[in-house]
Structure formats: structure tokens, C-alpha cells
Amino acid sequence: MNASSPEHSGEHTGFECHVLTLFPEFFTSPLEVSILGRALNRDDVRVEVHNIRDHAEGRHKITDDNPYGGGAGMVMKPEPVVRCMEAVEQDCVQRGGTKPHRVALTPAGAPFNQAAAERLSKLPSLTLVCGRYEGFDERVMDYIDEELSLGDFVLTGGEPAALTILDAVIRLRPGVLGNAMSSVDESFGESGLLEYPQYTRPVSFRGAEVPPILRSGDHGRVAKWRRGQALLRTVQRRPELLEDFPWSPQDRKLLQAAQQEQQALNCHQEIDLGSNDERPVEEES
């Protein structure tokens, strides 16, 4: 696996990501499994995890200190973080690579989304800097290209955010997903819609059936059904995604058909429930 130490040599033409953290061990297992693990076994995708503490000074390698102005918690000192970023970059450049794009994970950053994942996946190299404690000394941001947030909540550290970003970005690299279309057709992809509902075997699960159209073998009808379902799901769950949606007459028809199908199904289920209610109550013995 190339996802641990920065000890390597030679130019790298694919995608490389450097994660700067006080807890390198956080990344060991997640970077070894499944699609991410397989991607990191390839030559063109590399993740290196660097310990910020290695760049702290003194016998105790202190990386945090009290906040000026008082207040709870500790603040990450700027020197170890910036020195760590610079050491990584020096190494990249010496190997003939490019300076990585520097991203700090902070709750105050721009929300990370699929468009950001697409954009970052096209870069040759990336640095993700993970904060801890009460966050970074603000002067670290002078050395950062952008701040990204995972959402409107506070994590104990930037590591889960970095891991999430790594996953979302690496799966978009060419050849990482088995089927090249899998990332095109899905939620937040080119269609601008949430993905349609998916089914697999068995045909019937506790009374819930796979929609017959998906078993029809008629690819044209399946594609239309899926489009209608994706439209319905997006209208119902994330209408704000459709603000600038280029509605076509065909899409409106497919949405209407999906709405009617849903109403019919709900009606059918109500009748089923109703008939259950009418079942004679068994007498207690």
C-alpha cells in the first residue's frame, strides 16, 4: 500500500494526496479496504499521511497552545502545520511533481459537495490539513488555498472530513470504479437529480415487490421509469436542487407518471392495510 509513509522516490503522474494530521493511525484501516484500498494499490493514485507533530520543535514536540484572549480549549500552533506543508511540497517538487493544492478542513469552510469532489479529482496533487482541539491558529490560513467544511456540525478533528473527501475524490479518478458510468448516473451527477430507487433480488421481500417494469427487459421503458423516479425523488426530497433545472415536456410527463404510480401504490397499500384491519381478531385462549 502506498498510503502510509512519504518514503518513496520517482515522479508521479497520477493523483497524489497528502494528509497532514496529528493522528496518522486514524487513516490506516480505512485506506486499506474496498475500492479505496484497491485504488491505492494502483500506481497512479497515492495517499501519503504525514504527522504534523514530526515538525514541532523541542523535546515534547508541542503542537498546541492556549488561545490569546482566553477561552476554552487549545489552539493548533502555526509553525508545525506550515512547516509540515512546506516539507511535503519540497519533497513533491524535488521529485519533479507539482505543488499540491492546499485544503484546510474547517467548519467555517465552503461546504464540500460533488462539484468540489469533481474539481479536486482533476488536480494532480492535493494536501488536506486536519485540525484538532479548537482549530488552527488563523495565520495558518495565509498558507491555504481553500477551506472546506463537511457540513454544519462540529467534528472533534478534521480526519473524518479528510477521509470523506479522499473517498469522494478518489472514486472519481479514471478507472477506479469498475463501471465508468457508475459515477455519471448517480445522485448529484450530470443529471442534477437524486438517483432513482434501485432493487436487486429477491423479487418479493416481505410483501414488497420489485416494480415489474424493471423486470420487463425493455431498456427504453426502464430508462424512462428511472428518469421519472429520479425526478419525483428530487422534487419530494431536495426541491432546491431543481431551482435551475431545464424542465423538458418529456420530463414533466415522466414526473407526472411517477407521481401517479406512487399515488396508485399508496392507495393499494392503504387498501391492503384496511383489509388487514378487517381480519377477525383471534380470540385469546
Ligand SMILES: C[S@@+](CC[C@H](N)C(=O)[O-])C[C@H]1O[C@@H](n2cnc3c(N)ncnc32)[C@H](O)[C@@H]1O
Ligand atoms: C473541534 S473542531 C474546532 C471547531 C472550532 N472551534 C469551531 O467552532 O469552528 C476541531 C477540528 O475539526 C475539524 N472539523 C470540525 N468540524 C468540521 C467540519 N464540519 N468540516 C470540516 N472539518 C471540521 C477542523 O479541522 C477543526 O479544526
